[in-house]
Structures are given as C-alpha cells and as structure tokens.
Amino acid sequence: MFSCKKEKNKNNANNAATVEASINISGNDNKQVIQGFGCATVFAPPNTSALTSEEFDRLFGSANGQVGLNTLRIRIATDDAWRAIELNYAKMAIQRGAKVFASPWSPPANMKTNNSLIKGKLLPDSAAAYAKYLNDFAVYMANNGAPLYGVSVQNEPDWEPSYEGCVWTAIEMRDFLKNHGAAITATRLIAPELVNNNQTYVNTILSDDAAAANLDILGTHLYGGGIIENALATAKGKEVWMTEHLDTLTTYTANLNTAIEIHDCFTKANFNAYIWWYGKRFYGLIGQDGIVTKRGYIVSHFARFIKQGAIRLGTSANTRNDVLISAYRNGTKKVIVAINWGVYNVKQKINFQSAAVTSVIPYVTTSSKNVEQGAALTLENNVLEYTLPAGSIVTFVEQ
Numbered sequence: 458m459f460s461c462k463k464e465k466n467k468n469n470a471n472n473a474a475t476v477e478a479s480i481n482i483s484g485n486d487n488k489q490v491i492q493g494f495g496c497a498t499v500f501a502p503p504n505t506s507a508l509t510s511e512e513f514d515r516l517f518g519s520a521n522g523q524v525g526l527n528t529l530r531i532r533i534a535t536d537d538a539w540r541a542i543e544l545n546y547a548k549m550a551i552q553r554g555a556k557v558f559a560s561p562w563s564p565p566a567n568m569k570t571n572n573s574l575i576k577g578k579l580l581p582d583s584a585a586a587y588a589k590y591l592n593d594f595a596v597y598m599a600n601n602g603a604p605l606y607g608v609s610v611q612n613e614p615d616w617e618p619s620y621e622g623c624v625w626t627a628i629e630m631r632d633f634l635k636n637h638g639a640a641i642t643a644t645r646l647i648a649p650e651l652v653n654n655n656q657t658y659v660n661t662i663l664s665d666d667a668a669a670a671n672l673d674i675l676g677t678h679l680y681g682g683g684i685i686e687n688a689l690a691t692a693k694g695k696e697v698w699m700t701e702h703l704d705t706l707t708t709y710t711a712n713l714n715t716a717i718e719i720h721d722c723f724t725k726a727n728f729n730a731y732i733w734w735y736g737k738r739f740y741g742l743i744g745q746d747g748i749v750t751k752r753g754y755i756v757s758h759f760a761r762f763i764k765q766g767a768i769r770l771g772t773s774a775n776t777r778n779d780v781l782i783s784a785y786r787n788g789t790k791k792v793i794v795a796i797n798w799g800v801y802n803v804k805q806k807i808n809f810q811s812a813a814v815t816s817v818i819p820y821v822t823t824s825s826k827n828v829e830q831g832a833a834l835t836l837e838n839n840v841l842e843y844t845l846p847a848g849s850i851v852t853f854v855e856q
Contacts (some may be wrong), residue, residue: 461558461581468547468557473800473801473846473847474801474802475801475802475804475844476590476777476804477776477803477804477805477806478676478710478775478776478777478780478804478805478806479775479805479806479808480772480773480776480782480806480808481772481773481810481811482770482771482772482782482784482791482793482807482808482812483619483688483764483770483771483773483811484770484786484791484809484810484811484812485651485811485812486505486770486772487582487672487768487770488513488727488768488769488770488771489723489727489731489768490541490696490721490729490765490766490767491729491762491766491767491769492528492730493527493528493668493730493763493764494527494528494730494732494733494756494759494760494763495528495529495730495731495732495733496529496530496732496733496735496736496741497525497528497531497532497735497736498510498531498543498546498733498735498736498737499530499531499560499562500532500650500759501613502738503544505735505737505738506744507542507746507759508546508549508736508737509747510549510749511640511747512743513549513550514553515551515747515748515749516737516743517529517550517555517738521805521828521830522602522749523757524742524743524753524757524760524761525760525761525762526555526558526736527555527556527760527764528552528555528558528730529546529550529556529557529558529733530557530559530700530732531547531557531559531560532559532560532561532562533559533561533562533608533609533640535565535566540597543559544598544601544603547598547603548602548603549815551602551603551604557597557603557604557605557606557608558607558608558645559594559598559607559608559609560608560609560612560650561591561610561611561612562620562621562622562623563577563621563622563623564587564590564598564623565590565608568580568583568586568590568598569583569736570586571777572723573615574605574621575619575620575622575623575629576617576624576687577842578623578624579623579629579633580627584633584637585637585640586634587633588637588638590609591608591641592608592640592642592643592644595608595641595643596643598630605643605644606645607645607646607673607674608641608647608678609646609647609650609700610634610645610646610647610650610716611623611625611630611649612650612652612701613650613652613678613696614630614649614650614756615649615651615652615653615655615843616653617679624659625649626725627649627657627659627662628650628663630648630658630662631662631668633659633663634646634648634662634668634669635665635667635668635671638668638670638671638831639671641671644689645674646671646672646673646674647672647674647675647676648675648676649675649676649677649683650678650700651677651678651682652680652681653678653680653682654677654678654679654681654685655681655682656682656685656687659677659687659689659690660687662690663675663687663690663693663695666687669695673695673696674695674696674697674698675687675695675696675697676687676691676697676698676699676703677697677698677699678699678700678701678702678800679699679701679702679718680702684722684725685719685725685726686725686726687726691727695847696729696730697726697727697728697729698729698730698731698732699722699726699728699730699731699732700730701733701734702718702732702734703733703734703735704740705739705741706740707739707751709767709791709824711752712751712752713755713796713798713848713850715733715752715755715756716755716758716759716794716796716850717796718760719756720781720783720794720796722783724769724772724783725794727769731759733756739849740752741753742756750826751822751827754822754827755822757828758794758820758822758850758851758852759794759852761828762787762792762794762850762852762854763785763787763792763794764787766785766787767785767787767792769782769783769784769785769787770786770791771784773782774804774834777799777803779798779799779801779803779804780795780796780797780805780845781795781797781798781808782794782795782805790854790855790856791809791812791814791817791853792853792854792855792856793807793810793817793853794839794850794851794852794853795853796849796850796853797847797848797849797850797851799847799848800848801847802844802845802846802847803844804844804845805841805842805843805844806840806841807840807842807843808839808840809836809839809841811840812840814839814841815835815836815856816833816836816855817833817836817841817854817856818830818831818832818834818853818856819831819843819851819852819853819856820851820852820853821832821847821849821850821851822850822851823846823849824849833856834853841853
C-alpha cells in the first residue's frame with residue numbers, strides 16, 4: 458500500500474492527493490502485432506453530412522489535432538449508388554495511407570430465403586454465387602483504384618435485426634468457409650464479425666482445419682461475450698480484429714472508458730486491431746460538426762503513435778490497479794500508454810528492462826486538455842518517473 462499525501466501535481470495542478478505506483482516493461486517480451494485503428498462510414502447516420510476531404514484529414518492524419526487512424530470499414534452495398542459513395546470514401550482513406558476492408562450487411566435479395574435484404578438466410582444453393590459476389594466486389598474496388606485489404610462474409614450473423622441483415626449459424630458459417638472460402642482470391646477473408654464475442658461460435662469454425670485454412674482474419678464485435686482471448690485463434694496463428702463497437706454516451710468518463718476498452722482489447726484479448734463504429738457522429742471520433750471529439754483525442758493516444766506493425770511488449774502488473782499501462786515498439790522506438798482512471802494523481806515509475814530508453818515526450822489528455830505535448834523527459838538508468846493526473850491518459854513517445 459502507498460500512503461496518500463497532499464502535494465501539488467507537477468503535471469496538472471489540482472486538489473487530488475498523490476500516490477505512488479511502479480511497473481516493469483520488458484523490452485524483449487514480444488506479444489502480438491498491432492495492425493491499427495479505424496472507423497466505419499457505412500450507411501448514412503441521421504443528421505450527419507457526408508465526410509469531406511478535411512474531415513478525412515482529421516480522421517486519418519497523424520499530426521496534432523488529428524486522430525491517426527489507418528483503417529476504414531465500408532459496406533458491400535447491393536446498389537450502385539451506395540457502392541459509388543463507399544468507393545469515394547475508400548479512395549480518400551487510401552490516399553491518406555489507410556487500408557480498407559468491406560463488410561456485407563446482407564447478400565443480394567435473390568440469394569436469400571425470403572427474397573429480401575431484411576432478415577432471411579442465404580439459400581444453400583446460392584453459396585457458390587455468394588462467394589463469387591464477394592470476390593467480384595473486391596475486383597470492382599481494385600479496378601476502380603481502391604484495392605481492399607479484406608472482405609467479410611457477413612456483418613453480425615448471430616442476430617436478426619429489423620434492418621438489413623442475414624442470420625448464419627456457426628455450422629453454416631463454417632461450411633461456407635470450408636466449401637467456398639477458397640473462391641475469394643482477390644483479397645483476404647474476414648469472419649465471422651459476431652455481434653457477441655461468442656467463443657463457441659468461433660471455435661466451431663476454427664476447429665475445422667479446412668474452414669480455418671480459408672480464413673485470414675477473425676473478426677468480432679463487443680456487444681456481448683466479453684473482451685477475452687480466443688486461445689484456438691492464437692494457437693492457429695489467426696489475427697483477431699475488433700471490427701465494431703460504439704458507446705453513445707459522451708461524458709468524459711465514457712470517453713475514458715473507450716481508452717480502457719482499447720487497453721483491454723490489446724492486453725487481455727491480444728487483439729490485433731481496434732475499429733470504432735462511425736467515424737463521424739456525435740459519439741464518434743469527429744462530431745457532426747466535423748471537429749475532433751474528446752473520444753477522438755483519446756483514441757488518438759493509441760492511433761497517432763502506435764503504427765501498423767508495432768509489437769506490444771510485456772509488462773508486469775502495475776502496483777496500482779487504477780492505472781492501466783500498455784507498451785509497444787515501433788521499430789526500435791517505444792510507446793507507452795498510461796490510463797489513470799482513478800481519483801488520485803499517481804507518481805508512476807516505469808522501469809524499462811532489456812531496453813535502453815533515454816528520452817520520451819509525454820502527451821496528456823484530461824477533461825480540460827487534448828493530447829497536450831509536454832517537454833521532453835530525460836530518463837536515468839532506464840527509469841521514467843511521471844505524475845499522471847487523476848482521470849487522464851498520457852502517451853509517452855521515445856525520442
């Protein structure tokens with residue numbers, strides 16, 4: 458236990474007491490590869506205008522005041538009008554160095570049991586045609602200047618909404634991947650993008666070697682099932698992407714909880730990517746006014762500084778559980794993200810083991826600051842000491 462004593466926080470003057478904490482970061486303990494961070498542009502949210510070039514800069518740029526995303530999720534629409542819209546968005550993302558993947562909300566109506574985009578299931582004798590449909594969409598995008606990183610089989614196959622959708626059982630998804638997944642040759646194949654992170658459903662697929670062989674990326678959402686690692690995916694070397702989640706609350710606590718969720722996705726579930734729902738929305742990364750939101754700034758603590766291909770590094774348990782710390786390596790440079798969700802300022806000691814770190818720059822967000830850059834900090838004997846303000850997120854970037 459650390460004793461609490463009243464003292465002025467050197468980084469963010471306030472009336473909170475200051476306590477102490479310590480953590481070790483292992484420079485040679487390599488965890489998963491981080492593929493990046495993203496958002497979606499699918500459909501047209503109410504009272505939200507189309508994204509502009511300047512708004513794409515804010516979402517996909519990595520300068521001050523930008524979010525730093527590198528992944529865009531679009532919809533495989535069945536109509537030409539929406540395909541043109543998503544193609545334009547994909548091009549703008551790719552122009553900014555991002556990768557794009559596409560998810561269908563429904564197969565074409567004529568391939569379904571109820572001849573409708575809403576509800577229903579894929580006709581068994583349409584499976585081969587549907588695989589060709591997915592591959593043809595990837596070819597269409599590539600031929601029009603926006604090659605895809607991947608296509609998904611189905612958005613949220615494990616529930617039946619009142620809007621566009623299609624239900625698949627785990628066995629149906631397994632058999633489609635096994636029997637028709639190899640027909641998708643123009644890009645990577647993503648599945649199952651469950652609404653719930655249901656391990657029984659996922660393991661039904663992964664337990665079949667033929668189905669797993671045709672699956673490149675395991676996608677999941679976080680509307681149930683918890684943030685947990687799929688051991689079979691890890692054993693079979695499959696990347697796991699969190700491809701959709703949202704929180705409509707916009708309080709500072711709710712926004713800070715998004716940072717905690719990202720931390721948990723990487724450190725508890727060993728996910729490789731984190732994709733928020735709408736990029737532009739009142740609860741999104743930019744608001745309906747096109748300006749970066751508090752949530753956008755908080756996500757940027759990860760997305761701006763942790764680059765595609767970064768490796769997460771192992772850490773010990775922090776001696777205070779109200780401060781969550783994760784570590785990453787871009788090439789040879791380390792990035793540390795510290796989330797102090799508690800009510801105390803925390804004098805945090807970070808010990809780098811098997812890694813030489815001499816200088817870092819801190820970036821601080823609180824309820825009143827947005828990724829505010831601080832002065833460079835010089836480390837002695839590979840030890841960083843910094844007082845984290847209560848209710849803050851701080852990213853340290855090695856120089």
